[in-house]
Amino acid sequence: MVSLKVNGRTHSVDVDDDTPLLWAIRDNLGLTGTKFGCGVAQCGACTVFMDGKPLRSCVTPVSAVGDAEITTIEAISGKEVDAVQAAWTARDVPQCGYCQSGQVMSAVALLMENKKPSDGDIDLAMNGNLCRCATYVRIRAAIHDAARTLEG
Amino acid sequence: MTAHDHNLSRRSLLKGAGALVIGLHLPQAARAQSGAGAAFRPGGNATFAPNAFVRVAPDSTITVLVKHIEFGQGPFTGLATLVAEEMDADWGQMRSEHAPADVKLYANLAFGVQGTGGSTAIANSWEQMRKAGATARAMLVQAAAQSWKVPASEIRVEAGVLSHASGKQGRFGEFAEAASKLAVPENVPLKPASAYRLIGKEGAVRRLDSADKSRGKAEFTIDIHAPNMLTVVVARPPRFGGKVGSFDAAEAHKVRGVVDVKQIGSGVAVYANGMWPALKGREALKVTWDESAAEKRGSRELIAEYRALARQKGVVAGSHGDAEAALAKAGTVIEAEFVFPYLAHAPMEPLDGYLQWDGSEALARFGSQFQTTEHMTIATILGLPPEKVRLETMLAGGSFGRRAQVSQHLAAELAMVAKAIGPNRPVKLVWTREDDLSGGYYRPLFVHRLRGAVQDGKITAWADSIVGQSFFLGTPFEAMVVKNGIDATSVEGANELFYEIADFHCEVNNPKVGVPTLWWRSVGHTHTAYAVECFIDELLQVAGQDPVAGRLSLMNRHPRAVGVLKAVAELAKWNGSGPVDGRARGVAVVESFGSFVAQIAEVSLGTDGEPKVHKVWCAVDCGVAVNPDIIRAQMEGGIGFGLGHALYGEITLDQGRPVQANFDTYRSLRIHEMPEVEVAIISSTEAPTGVGEPGVPPIGPAVANALAKLGQPRPRQLPMVGGTV
Ligand code: FES
Ligand code: FES
Numbered sequence: 114m115v116s117l118k119v120n121g122r123t124h125s126v127d128v129d130d131d132t133p134l135l136w137a138i139r140d141n142l143g144l145t146g147t148k149f150g151c152g153v154a155q156c157g158a159c160t161v162f163m164d165g166k167p168l169r170s171c172v173t174p175v176s177a178v179g180d181a182e183i184t185t186i187e188a189i190s191g192k193e194v195d196a197v198q199a200a201w202t203a204r205d206v207p208q209c210g211y212c213q214s215g216q217v218m219s220a221v222a223l224l225m226e227n228k229k230p231s232d233g234d235i236d237l238a239m240n241g242n243l244c245r246c247a248t249y250v251r252i253r254a255a256i257h258d259a260a261r262t263l264e265g
Numbered sequence: 266m267t268a269h270d271h272n273l274s275r276r277s278l279l280k281g282a283g284a285l286v287i288g289l290h291l292p293q294a295a296r297a298q299s300g301a302g303a304a305f306r307p308g309g310n311a312t313f314a315p316n317a318f319v320r321v322a323p324d325s326t327i328t329v330l331v332k333h334i335e336f337g338q339g340p341f342t343g344l345a346t347l348v349a350e351e352m353d354a355d356w357g358q359m360r361s362e363h364a365p366a367d368v369k370l371y372a373n374l375a376f377g378v379q380g381t382g383g384s385t386a387i388a389n390s391w392e393q394m395r396k397a398g399a400t401a402r403a404m405l406v407q408a409a410a411q412s413w414k415v416p417a418s419e420i421r422v423e424a425g426v427l428s429h430a431s432g433k434q435g436r437f438g439e440f441a442e443a444a445s446k447l448a449v450p451e452n453v454p455l456k457p458a459s460a461y462r463l464i465g466k467e468g469a470v471r472r473l474d475s476a477d478k479s480r481g482k483a484e485f486t487i488d489i490h491a492p493n494m495l496t497v498v499v500a501r502p503p504r505f506g507g508k509v510g511s512f513d514a515a516e517a518h519k520v521r522g523v524v525d526v527k528q529i530g531s532g533v534a535v536y537a538n539g540m541w542p543a544l545k546g547r548e549a550l551k552v553t554w555d556e557s558a559a560e561k562r563g564s565r566e567l568i569a570e571y572r573a574l575a576r577q578k579g580v581v582a583g584s585h586g587d588a589e590a591a592l593a594k595a596g597t598v599i600e601a602e603f604v605f606p607y608l609a610h611a612p613m614e615p616l617d618g619y620l621q622w623d624g625s626e627a628l629a630r631f632g633s634q635f636q637t638t639e640h641m642t643i644a645t646i647l648g649l650p651p652e653k654v655r656l657e658t659m660l661a662g663g664s665f666g667r668r669a670q671v672s673q674h675l676a677a678e679l680a681m682v683a684k685a686i687g688p689n690r691p692v693k694l695v696w697t698r699e700d701d702l703s704g705g706y707y708r709p710l711f712v713h714r715l716r717g718a719v720q721d722g723k724i725t726a727w728a729d730s731i732v733g734q735s736f737f738l739g740t741p742f743e744a745m746v747v748k749n750g751i752d753a754t755s756v757e758g759a760n761e762l763f764y765e766i767a768d769f770h771c772e773v774n775n776p777k778v779g780v781p782t783l784w785w786r787s788v789g790h791t792h793t794a795y796a797v798e799c800f801i802d803e804l805l806q807v808a809g810q811d812p813v814a815g816r817l818s819l820m821n822r823h824p825r826a827v828g829v830l831k832a833v834a835e836l837a838k839w840n841g842s843g844p845v846d847g848r849a850r851g852v853a854v855v856e857s858f859g860s861f862v863a864q865i866a867e868v869s870l871g872t873d874g875e876p877k878v879h880k881v882w883c884a885v886d887c888g889v890a891v892n893p894d895i896i897r898a899q900m901e902g903g904i905g906f907g908l909g910h911a912l913y914g915e916i917t918l919d920q921g922r923p924v925q926a927n928f929d930t931y932r933s934l935r936i937h938e939m940p941e942v943e944v945a946i947i948s949s950t951e952a953p954t955g956v957g958e959p960g961v962p963p964i965g966p967a968v969a970n971a972l973a974k975l976g977q978p979r980p981r982q983l984p985m986v987g988g989t990v
Binding site (some may be wrong): 128131132133136139140141143145146147148149150151152153155156158164185186187197198201202203205206207208209211212213214217224235236239242243244245246247248249250251252253264 | 521611663692902908929
């Protein structure tokens with residue numbers, strides 16, 4: 114049994130210690146917004162927040178999570194989240210959509226750190242998130258849109 | 266060009282696939298499937314179902330049943346646009362769902378069976394969906410006319426509201442039930458284009474799936490959970506054509522969470538409570554593979570063989586004049602040999618599928634791209650009559666051709682996995698990224714050997730010898746698809762050119778290799794466009810001509826190709842290739858799937874020596890532009906997809922074993938490598954053609970042609986960066 118704090122609740126999860134957080138979240142807690150794309154920290158589809166910072170859950174064993182607070186796409190909230198999701202919808206960023214939970218998580222994390230990211234800042238923050246549909250042009254534009262919204 | 270041949274070949278293929286599977290013991294398969302369709306009630310609580318495609322609920326929501334799978338290219342939005350236009354609906358009331366598998370109702374009109382591919386979704390739905398919408402509207406109007414006791418001709422419909430000059434008005438939902446009791450009218454007239462409010466209008470519609478996909482709410486196959494469900498991974502042979510020799514599952518059984526281990530046709534399946542125990546169980550499994558019949562050649566050996574074959578006689582795929590004679594007496598003969606690696610589709614969601622059955626009925630849920638044949642395959646393997654098998658198409662995280670399976674291998678594996686464990690154990694089969702990248706079904710390795718002659722500033726001769734695997738040779742479809750020894754999907758784009766050249770010859774060799782291959786976003790154009798557009802550029806350079814003006818002077822008989830080339834030159838303010846401030850420009854123009862696309866790429870060399878693509882201008886002519894913003898998105902995405910593979914993508918085989926297994930070695934385009942993209946859509950009244958694939962082919966050669974102006978040779982072997990052969 115491993116104890117995990119996910120989306121504001123503490124869960125007892127019956128998995129081995131070496132189980133990646135990704136599979137505990139998806140298979141045991143049924144939170145499937147967080148996706149599997151590679152399993153080796155190469156694509157960012159599995160991005161969650163650990164104590165508010167983006168984390169690749171596919172290479173993080175549950176034993177390494179400890180007391181940290183995990184937040185998934187299902188429970189993120191706040192003005193950055195609203196701005197990002199509104200911009201994503203207004204620009205019709207997603208195509209297949211499979212990578213987009215991870216993209217949104219990374220974009221929110223960027224805007225929480227940096228209210229007015231440059232193109233270079235976006236490159237640095239987002240280049241761990243692959244999109245095989247190559248929606249990158251719109252991801253970049255939507256992050257700028259969201260930053261403008263947050264500026265007010 | 267060969268777009269039509271291509272559709273034809275897919276159509277006969279799909280018919281063939283059905284016939285093949287059905288032929289095992291179910292001759293009346295297509296008819297029998299309708300039962301499954303009737304039992305399934307998409308559209309929720311809809312009360313008005315005037316036809317197979319439109320459902321109107323009492324709350325006035327309109328659900329369009331979409332016969333094409335949505336994996337990013339936008340059919341959910343595109344087909345709903347066609348219906349909403351004719352219904353005069355408000356966009357806010359539109360919804361989309363996948364239609365069930367039912368060939369009688371939902372066949373792709375270009376194929377004859379239900380399926381998606383060849384960029385056909387809008388093209389084959391254009392009339393059908395508008396008619397479905399117009400019919401629904403006429404019935405709602407009739408119902409309102411009866412209720413209000415006014416002539417139907419006096420009723421107006423605007424943004425989902427019916428109204429009459431008397432002041433009466435109501436929404437669709439209020440008349441849904443009454444409309445459902447009316448006879449379905451025939452030949453309801455369609456709107457003239459001048460009356461369109463949605464079709465072709467910028468900003469008139471947004472994608473129906475963006476909100477859910479931005480919130481982690483869209484459900485994909487991998488997200489399916491069911492009580493008692495087992496997650497299954499399969500150990501497959503490391504070389505293509507290998508088989509299970511023997512296996513020892515003792516250690517695998519010791520893994521907590523592993524429930525069972527079974528041998529199936531494609532390998533050894535590990536069943537577990539969740540993905541992690543399944544993976545650990547597979548890790549612990551000891552399998553001895555029988556590789557006696559396996560393909561053991563590597564990419565290096567295959568390339569050497571293909572190069573030799575390119576110098577031998579092939580099957581003639583196109584010819585006029587006498588290219589050999591013209592080459593023999595030409596002043597300047599240019600030769601170029603292009604080598605294209607195997608490529609994986611690597612959709613973001615690896616292959617997966619869900620299946621539950623109780624021994625007499627089954628439900629399969631997955632990203633099915635060829636519903637009719639996959640439905641049949643599952644029924645056949647489970648030994649059930651087709652009407653006892655329901656197939657529900659799920660959203661899929663990309664395909665790029667990977668789910669358009671000639672061999673039906675995913676559907677077959679899913680059914681085998683379910684059958685091996687027995688009834689009443691729902692299974693979710695999942696492929697990992699490693700399974701995906703090393704699992705075959707690649708874009709085939711190809712070699713093009715080109716020779717051209719330039720005389721007095723004119724291109725006088727062209728000869729192309731193409732070598733690569735056909736998707737069909739060596740399969741049961743060979744006899745059906747390969748006509749006169751030519752598989753159109755190997756030569757499309759190379760056996761007829763826009764460019765008028767007096768002496769022309771194109772031939773092909775399709776060697777048999779034991780590596781499974783499959784069409785990959787834009788099919789033959791993935792290599793023919795690169796070879797043709799690089800070589801024409803090189804010949805024009807030798808002839809001392811500008812890449813744009815030189816092309817235009819050779820393509821008078823192709824007005825739509827001329828149109829996109831002129832449009833892109835204007836958009837980019839073309840003034841020669843440069844370089845200016847270290848940036849050069851290259852151009853390419855390609856017709857694929859009936860759509861015309863021209864692109865100009867602006868490229869420099871980065872400090873690391875890698876090409877850096879700064880900007881791409883793109884002009885597209887796809888007939889009537891139904892959803893301009895989706896067309897733009899597909900051009901952007903196609904450019905990114907094509908560019909990533911031209912720059913970095915390759916699957917290398919080493920003694921038959923794939924070398925690249927995950928995104929650390931199968932390098933995929935990232936955001937900082939994505940150029941800015943500007944798209945011009947040509948306004949047209951031609952019937953619409955597709956956009957899912959045509960954005961891909963021009964980008965590789967456009968970049969290569971720019972590199973040639975930066976003092977680099979045009980890359981003769983792809984990928985441009987870090988090739989390992
Ligand atoms: S699944 Fe974790 S980074 Fe790809
Ligand atoms: S939207 Fe398909 S992978 Fe990003």
